[in-house]
Amino acid sequence: MNSCPTRGMTVVRGWMVVVVALLGGAEGWGGAEAWGASPEETIAGAARRVVKLYGAGGVRGLEAYQTGILVSPGGHIVTVLSTVLDSDSIDCVLDDGRRYSATLLGADPRRELAVLSIAGEDFPCYELPPPDQLPTDPAGALKPVARVAPGGRVFALSNLFGVAVGDERVSAQHGVVSAVVPLEARRGAHEAPYRGDVYILDCTTSNPGSAGGALVDWRGRLVGMLGKELRSTATGVWLNYALPIDEVARGYRGVLGAGPDAEAASPDPDALPYDVALLGVVLVSDLLDKTPPFVESIRDGSVAAGAGLRPDDLLVAVNGRSVASRSAVQQRLAALADGDPVRLTVIRDGGIVECDLGTKPLAGRRP
CATH class of the missing domain: 2.30.42.10 (PDZ domain)
Structure with missing residues (x-):
């Protein structure tokens, strides 16, 4: 099962429980756990910064739930732009079960990224890279925000299928980055507006509720955000992908910098x-x-x-x-x-x- 009915932790790859030996990695951003942390400790630390979101939907093909990532102690959340947010009331549930009403601050339509806010302070969160530390080319030539190389081990944390409620922890999947390629995808007849690089993953993240979840490396550092359910334009198969952290940061800071926009x-x-x-x-x-x-x-x-x-x-x-x-x-x-x-x-x-x-x-x- 992918759900965790208690505060315990289940690590899944596909649908099988696995124990993993974590070696190597790439640069991530914020929230790193201690060296030598077990997979359970790494996932628990990351899960505290992941939230469950509930809004509009509830009919076939339009789920009323998805996932988000806390990125500021003041309550800013990044997630995907979707119909779930098409509601005057967006409920946000933290890892410890605390419940808040979230406000939509704005959106980046090209990256299909949205920024929400909840009232409060001192929330556990990831720190996104500042503008002067973002890569200036698709290969991520500038350190320290290097992208995960193919073969890098990752965890994907999300409320897939909406199985976690209240203080139940979101699900975690283990996998590797299979490739880093430009996104060419569609939803129905509409092409996805973002055509930049994404991480293609070997674990099944194209699930209801997974969109907006956190992709973290073996130390629990945030390296990307799980994308929405899209099909490959070329093959028609469902894609398991994530938006790299530098693109998440650009979208987030673009929304905040829009001011009245x-x-x-x-x-x-x-x-x-x-x-x-x-x-x-x-x-x-x-x-x-x-x-x-x-x-x-x-x-x-x-x-x-x-x-x-x-x-x-x-x-x-x-x-x-x-x-x-x-x-x-x-x-x-x-x-x-x-x-x-x-x-x-x-x-x-x-x-x-x-x-x-x-x-x-x-x-x-x-x-």
Whole structure:
């Protein structure tokens, strides 16, 4: 079993309990346990910094739970951007069973990373690398934040299948990094917007609830965050992967550095939303309150068509202000005066594309 009904610890590889001898490793960041610590001690130390998250969902294919990682003593949590967070109430349960209400601070749509906050202080947490210590190239040439090399032993900690509740500890899987490759994946018909490097793992982490979990090395140092359930674009098989720690840090600091842009995740509910169809854009229908703003179709002859917008584009900014949902797009556009310039930033095939739509059409006048 992957669950731990008591404060004991189970280490799993696939579905088998194993005892591992840990040799070698790579640079990680924050939270390292003492040299010579047993696997159980390493996992217990890491699990104290992992949280269980509960929000929207509960229907087939849309689970209402996932995992997060504490990254500041003041209660900041990094996790994946998903429909679980499309809720006005996000419950966060710590390793010791303490329960908090979490607030969505903002999101990085390209990395599909979200930052949450819980009220409190002195939380056990990982320290993410500062900007001046992040690698400047995909190979991670600058130390000390080197990436884990293929063959490196790792533990994946997450609330897979939602089996842990209250003060029950999250599950831990043991495996190795099989490869470090650019992500080429999709969810349904939509391509994943992130195309940077990820860790491909030999343990099955593509499970409901695993997204947002911690990938730690043999000393318990955080080296990555488990990704969401995605299929390989080339083969269609489910991918077991994690976002490297340097990309997690960039996404986290980008959200915090956005200032007022981070508020785009929660647009003013009293403002009258703007009809994006006036621009010739049809967005994917809302499944939940914060469905990501993917373009479903573009009207022929519209200003959007003339600007080069395409179906499956993911809108991430309006006039340089970040947006993370369909409603946020409508609110950002509503804040512009008639005749103001409209510039949409989208993610397409893993790249950033700027589209200039000219001036904002008058309300009630379709192009």
